[in-house]
Amino acid sequence: MIAFRGGFHGRTLLGTTLTGMSQPYKQNFGPFAPEVFHTPYPNAYRGVTSDMALKALEELLATQVAPERVAAIIIEPVQGDGGFLSAPVEFLQGLRALTEKHGIVLILDEIQTGFGRTGKWFGFQHAGIQPDLVTVAKSLAGGLPLSGVVGKADIMDAPLPGGLGGTYGGNALSCAAALAVIDAFEEEKLLARGEALGERLRQGLLRLQSRHSQIGDVRGTGFMLAIELIKNDQARTPDADLNQRLIDEARKGGLLVIKCGVYRNVLRFLAPLVATEAQVDEALQILEAALARVLN
Numbered sequence: 001m002i003a004f005r006g007g008f009h010g011r012t013l014l015g016t017t018l019t020g021m022s023q024p025y026k027q028n029f030g031p032f033a034p035e036v037f038h039t040p041y042p043n044a045y046r047g048v049t050s051d052m053a054l055k056a057l058e059e060l061l062a063t064q065v066a067p068e069r070v071a072a073i074i075i076e077p078v079q080g081d082g083g084f085l086s087a088p089v090e091f092l093q094g095l096r097a098l099t100e101k102h103g104i105v106l107i108l109d110e111i112q113t114g115f116g117r118t119g120k121w122f123g124f125q126h127a128g129i130q131p132d133l134v135t136v137a138k139s140l141a142g143g144l145p146l147s148g149v150v151g152k153a154d155i156m157d158a159p160l161p162g163g164l165g166g167t168y169g170g171n172a173l174s175c176a177a178a179l180a181v182i183d184a185f186e187e188e189k190l191l192a193r194g195e196a197l198g199e200r201l202r203q204g205l206l207r208l209q210s211r212h213s214q215i216g217d218v219r220g221t222g223f224m225l226a227i228e229l230i231k232n233d234q235a236r237t238p239d240a241d242l243n244q245r246l247i248d249e250a251r252k253g254g255l256l257v258i259k260c261g262v263y264r265n266v267l268r269f270l271a272p273l274v275a276t277e278a279q280v281d282e283a284l285q286i287l288e289a290a291l292a293r294v295l296n
């Protein structure tokens, strides 16, 4: 399998193997599953274009593993733990074309992006591509535990009856909650709401960035937004310490945010899509006050 540097895919042995972050997820674990390769994910802020990332993948196929030996490529359309990097449309389209050419299964991990967080049901819809398999979880059942794999029939029907399952698989209460979540999405127009809240938050974060050079980047898609904190220098040196102090200060003010990014210097916002405009504005005020305190 091929996965991406900076990707996060969970904590089972294969999940940690697929994950492209040595800290904290792979630290003190191992040995990992064999024959999993990692390739660069596009990162406009750090100079990795779609073209460069596609070329690196082609080089991997030429030097490390021949395409006919690759079962699947797994990717997050917006890297979550890896720092809220959005894969550009042309990158996802290039990846789809390459996987189709070689008969490689394309898996979209939508566990963090899925269910409306990027303004569409799924992140891959921004690129107009069709994956072969999609993973879903988190907001799927509005907080009740439920995860799933959705995919093309020939793959999904391949295991024999009983070949896939688990003690908690198909939990009836969680399934009912997921159906109610889908109704709520439609009735409360949560996709459009997430887009609008995201735009409001993005504008507020851009205003903060214009006043503080330590906010190197404001990025994300829809209501899945983050800021990257850097030292005040040309190299855009990641500042994980500033990030942690800001998160702690924000918490004291009543705002819960968490870190991400391979250098742990990215602060991410994952507010519910049912948040109000007033709450987004309040979050921005708390963040601004916290920033003023940590920078003084």
Ligand SMILES: Cc1ncc(COP(=O)(O)O)c(C=O)c1O
Pocket (backbone or CB within 6 Å): 008, 009, 010, 011, 076, 080, 081, 109, 110, 111, 112, 113, 137, 147
């Ligand atoms: C993109 C992505 N994939 C996989 C996982 C792992 O999910 P789980 O903890 O349910 O195995 C997560 C969890 O944060 C995630 O964000």
